[in-house]
Structure formats: structure tokens, C-alpha cells
Amino acid sequence: MSETDQYFILNGQFQFKWTDATLVWNRTEYHGIEELCIQQRKIWRPDIFLTNTLTTRQHLGTRDIFKLSCTTDVTLFPFDTQECEMIVSTWNSPSTELLFTLYSDSVQLVSFVPNGLWEISSVYALVENTAAHELPICRIVFKLKHRPTYYLVNLLVPLVLLSVIGSLVFLLPVESGEKTGLSMTVLLAYVVFLALLSDHLPLSSLQTSILTIYISALIVLSCMSLVWTVVVINIHHKPDHVPVPRHMQLFVNCMTCTRNRTFSSSKVSPVNPRMCNSKTSDSSASIPTISSFVAGTHHPAPGTTADDRQASWQEVARALDRLFLILFSVAVIISTSIYFGLTR
Incomplete structure (x- = not known):
């Protein structure tokens, strides 16, 4: 046949x-x-x-x-x-x-x-x-x-593994310098699989294989992943003197799951008058030293909110990576589920 x-x-x-x-x-x-x-x-x-x-x-x-x-x-x-x-x-x-x-x-x-x-x-x-x-x-x-065993082992399983590798692009730090290289490699791998599949299908426009549509959808997602990667790298390398817009700061706070809360001022405990008259030798231990302030945790001024903190462009890039990872993974899971659901 x-x-x-x-x-x-x-x-x-x-x-x-x-x-x-x-x-x-x-x-x-x-x-x-x-x-x-x-x-x-x-x-x-x-x-x-x-x-x-x-x-x-x-x-x-x-x-x-x-x-x-x-x-x-x-x-x-x-x-x-x-x-x-x-x-x-x-x-x-x-x-x-x-x-x-x-x-x-x-x-x-x-x-x-x-x-x-x-x-x-x-x-x-x-x-x-x-x-x-x-x-x-x-x-x-x-x-x-x-x-279908031959095609499952040699075609479908590698496609699913490539989809997982494609999502790892957004987990790769920008400093590694390999984000665009990995995206291009995954994209070219999808194109090679599509070319191999075309050798097993007739040259006809009467029917279109669902597997061909599935690989084409993965190629589109891989192209979008490459575009998103370029955007993230561009944002990551923006100069620090360029201020981050307000909506970007809100986006970073949302992706890092920080809440807008006001830091309350610390309460000062009342001084015991008897301790003032105490002549014990360890009374000097209650006097705070400079080293204790240095080692302590810095608290923002009273009335400061988390949104008032100035986010950096590197934080914006990491937040975008996290968002694109979620979108890409959801799109791959949905397309893969639709393919296997239609071919059942």
C-alpha cells in the first residue's frame, strides 16, 4: 500500500x-x-x-x-x-x-x-x-x-518532546545568550518534521492531514516564541536611566504576586522608669549599637506601598518571560489535546 x-x-x-x-x-x-x-x-x-x-x-x-x-x-x-x-x-x-x-x-x-x-x-x-x-x-x-507504532515512536513522541523543549526557552536567562539560538533550533526542527511528513502523504488538496495542521500550528507557536524572545531580550538590555512606565511596574507586581500593602510604623515600647535608675552593669546592653542597625532588616518608610518601588527593566523582562511561558504552555497543551482528541 x-x-x-x-x-x-x-x-x-x-x-x-x-x-x-x-x-x-x-x-x-x-x-x-x-x-x-x-x-x-x-x-x-x-x-x-x-x-x-x-x-x-x-x-x-x-x-x-x-x-x-x-x-x-x-x-x-x-x-x-x-x-x-x-x-x-x-x-x-x-x-x-x-x-x-x-x-x-x-x-x-x-x-x-x-x-x-x-x-x-x-x-x-x-x-x-x-x-x-x-x-x-x-x-x-x-x-x-x-x-501507528512506527509513527508514534519516530514522529509524534519527538514532536511532543520538542514542544516541551520549546517552552524551556522562557526559563533560560537572558544572560546565557542562548535564548534566540534555542528558539531557532526548535523552529527548524519543526520544519524538518513537516518536510519528512510530506514524504508520506499524497500531493492532494482534497484532504488535509490533521497531523499536518498540528505541526503547522506548532511552527506558528515557535515563530511567536522567537518574536517574544527578541522582545524580552530588547527589554532586558534597556538602559537603566530610562524610567519604567507605571503600567509596567503594575505588571511586574502582578506577575511576582506582590500585594499593595502599607508598611505600618513600628511601635515604641514605653520605657520603664525603674530601668533608668538601675545601676546594674548590663544596663549598657540595652543601648543599641551601630552594628545592630547595620545587621537589622531595612524597612521602608511609613506609608510606603509596594507599587512605589521602582522596578528595573530586568525585572520586567523576567515577568514577561513568565507570562510567555504560561501562554506558550497552554497553547501547546490545547493544540496537542485537540489533535489526539480528533484522531481517537
């Missing part, structure tokens, strides 16, 4: 039975001989041919290798099921002169050899004896189902 060129090849043999009034054999006159082998070219044969063959048409009845056309539907590739037919008809004998009758509705698969990419799920035959002056037709239908 070739989905790219839309044909399938099989090796088989047809068995036909008909009654010819000119061929009469009386075994009593020939010493009880009941069977006789005669060359086909020496007797009359019905003009039966394969109408969808891709090779030279010839009379059926002998064992041969048949190459037949088969229109494929690759929408669910590689989880698709194809139906290929052997269409048997006559050359010029209408239904008034020749009728097809099935003496067995099953196809014998005695010499069938399993294929690594396809499995035969069912085979059946049906006869269409049309109206008078029309040619009779016999259809032998092969229902072929794809074995």
Missing part, C-alpha cells in the same frame, strides 16, 4: 466458474476421465477485466501481481483506515448476457504475509448486477488499517 502514490499491490488468483454449452464432456466416452487441463487460449472465456488496474488490462483467471489504484483519505494519518477495491467488470457484455454470482463471499488469505505498516481488518465482496444494457460489476473490498 502506497499512500503517497495512491495505489496498492497484491499477489493473488481469481477463480471463475461458468457454463459453456459448447463444451460438453461425457466421461463414459473417455474412460471415466472427469477432469481435463486445457490451455486458456484454446477455449472461450468471459471478457472479465480489472477496471482499476494501473497496468495492461488482460483476461483474469491466472495468478498474477495486481497493481490497483486506491484513493486514500489521510485526514486521520497515522491512525487512518483505508478501503481499497478490486473492481471486476466485463469489457462489452451487458447484464443481459453475463451476470456475476458469488459462490463464496469470503476471500481466502492462505498465503497472506503480514505487512509492517498495514493490517487487513476485513475483506468482503459484493456484486452489482445493474440494469439491462449496463455492465455488471463485482467489487472486492480490502479494509486496511495503519499500524
